[in-house]
Amino acid sequence: MSSPSKPVDMSAYWLPFTPNRYFHQNPKVMQSAKGAYYYDDHGRKLFDGLSGLWCSPLGHADPRIGAAISKQYETMDYCPAFQMASEATFSLASRIAKMAPKGLDKVFFTNSGSEAVDTALKIAIGYHRVMGNASRVRMIGRERAYHGVGMGGISVGGMVANRKMFTSLMIPGVDHLPHTLNLSQMAFSKGQPIWGAHLADELEKIVALHDANTIAAVILEPVQGSTGVIVPPEGYLQKIREICTKHGILLIFDEVITGFGRLGANFGADRFGVTPDMITFAKGITNGVIPMGGVLVRGDIYDSIIGNGGQEQAIEFFHGYTYSGHPIPTAAAHAVLDIFESDDVVNRAKALEPVLENGLHALKGKSGILDIRNFGLSGAIDLEPVPGKLGLRALKVLEACIERGALVRVAGDCIAVGPPFISKPEEVEFLCSVLGDAVDAAMKVK
Numbered sequence: 001m002s003s004p005s006k007p008v009d010m011s012a013y014w015l016p017f018t019p020n021r022y023f024h025q026n027p028k029v030m031q032s033a034k035g036a037y038y039y040d041d042h043g044r045k046l047f048d049g050l051s052g053l054w055c056s057p058l059g060h061a062d063p064r065i066g067a068a069i070s071k072q073y074e075t076m077d078y079c080p081a082f083q084m085a086s087e088a089t090f091s092l093a094s095r096i097a098k099m100a101p102k103g104l105d106k107v108f109f110t111n112s113g114s115e116a117v118d119t120a121l122k123i124a125i126g127y128h129r130v131m132g133n134a135s136r137v138r139m140i141g142r143e144r145a146y147h148g149v150g151m152g153g154i155s156v157g158g159m160v161a162n163r164k165m166f167t168s169l170m171i172p173g174v175d176h177l178p179h180t181l182n183l184s185q186m187a188f189s190k191g192q193p194i195w196g197a198h199l200a201d202e203l204e205k206i207v208a209l210h211d212a213n214t215i216a217a218v219i220l221e222p223v224q225g226s227t228g229v230i231v232p233p234e235g236y237l238q239k240i241r242e243i244c245t246k247h248g249i250l251l252i253f254d255e256v257i258t259g260f261g262r263l264g265a266n267f268g269a270d271r272f273g274v275t276p277d278m279i280t281f282a283k284g285i286t287n288g289v290i291p292m293g294g295v296l297v298r299g300d301i302y303d304s305i306i307g308n309g310g311q312e313q314a315i316e317f318f319h320g321y322t323y324s325g326h327p328i329p330t331a332a333a334h335a336v337l338d339i340f341e342s343d344d345v346v347n348r349a350k351a352l353e354p355v356l357e358n359g360l361h362a363l364k365g366k367s368g369i370l371d372i373r374n375f376g377l378s379g380a381i382d383l384e385p386v387p388g389k390l391g392l393r394a395l396k397v398l399e400a401c402i403e404r405g406a407l408v409r410v411a412g413d414c415i416a417v418g419p420p421f422i423s424k425p426e427e428v429e430f431l432c433s434v435l436g437d438a439v440d441a442a443m444k445v446k
């Protein structure tokens with residue numbers, strides 16, 4: 001391997017969600033990004049196989065986003081988020097609401113997916129309280145879910161490692177549905193597995209156990225992204241919706257990854273034909289250029305909370321962030337949505353879906369690959385672990401991919417991919433073939 005162009009002092013930076021000790025032995029330093037590629041400190045050009053962290057569907061350094069940010073900086077670099085807002089923030093909310101499933105027509109802005117999730121949970125609790133159902137406080141998440149790192153998000157989340165150090169911080173009254181991945185029934189499924197809709201009935205059991213009157217909301221990622229692209233079985237989300245409706249439980253789709261085109265539709269809700277009561281979003285809305293997140297909320301939930309706010313001069317919902325609806329990410333988001341419209345971006349993502357599906361499933365049969373899954377412009381492969389060293393195989397695959405010119409995402413011993421929507425078909429094919437060669441190389445690690 002070549003040496004880095006210049007040594008970097010790594011002593012102070014504590015890397016998030018990273019094995020810091022391993023990293024210091026095997027550092028990865030990026031220097032620039034343009035289009036669908038990163039360039040690292042070894043001078044390598046790396047195809048961005050995960051669109052940053054699922055957040056850069058338009059690739060990098062699109063001048064139209066940069067120009068919008070720069071113009072906004074000159075015009076108004078900040079606007080207090082409470083008691084006022086910029087014109088562009090109002091119009092962005094309207095624009096996002098227009099893209100969303102019918103009925104989700106209010107937007108609360110946050111700065112990240114984690115904040116969006118905690119905000120949605122608070123809205124759910126607040127809504128039931130103002131509706132006279134203050135006993136509805138329980139939340140239901142799902143095993144293997146990732147809902148960010150706030151106290152609410154880790155509580156409804158189902159990634160054990162994200163929870164076990166922080167058990168004392170968990171919000172009380174949370175149950176988890178089983179996840180839907182069962183390799184004995186669905187390994188190597190293309191798109192949605194046929195088996196598994198019955199797992200939604202577990203929700204009825206949780207409701208029966210606690211009584212519907214105690215449950216505020218169910219939160220689900222339509223496709224579980226961070227634990228390796230776990231695709232909902234056919235009919236599963238529809239059943240969850242029916243059970244929630246029947247029992248007056250709010251359904252929140254966490255679309256931080258699946259929102260804004262990743263599934264070949266504006267939202268996963270559209271792709272699956274299931275309308276939740278709230279949608280959390282982040283990542284793609286600004287193409288990852290600058291942080292922004294938010295919650296799309298059913299109009300009557302907003303009306304209920306606002307309508308029960310007491311005297312007109314009183315604040316109705318005691319929640320918000322200094323940077324909610326910040327003008328600069330707002331400008332970036334408008335530019336991103338302009339590009340979505342002018343460049344027909346969602347359809348480009350949809351057109352690439354079969355290319356990724358074919359490329360990934362062509363790896364079936366390789367030694368060490370236990371499963372291959374895909375949906376929309378996302379996919380994952382499960383790998384046989386190095387005995388006694390969980391996670392090492394996938395790290396070795398990542399490093400072998402980097403040597404061959406592509407970046408992928410590691411999650412345990414799973415590799416996830418989600419290329420930018422601007423990718424050319426041959427670039428998606430290149431990613432899959434690099435991945436196959438990298439698996440072969442990493443299988444030599446004992």
Ligand SMILES: Cc1ncc(COP(=O)(O)O)c(C=O)c1O
Nearest residue numbers: 112113114146147148254256257
């Ligand atoms: C479904 C989902 N929810 C929430 C989050 C947290 O978002 P953030 O890292 O912006 O806080 C993520 C991040 O990957 C996510 O995938």
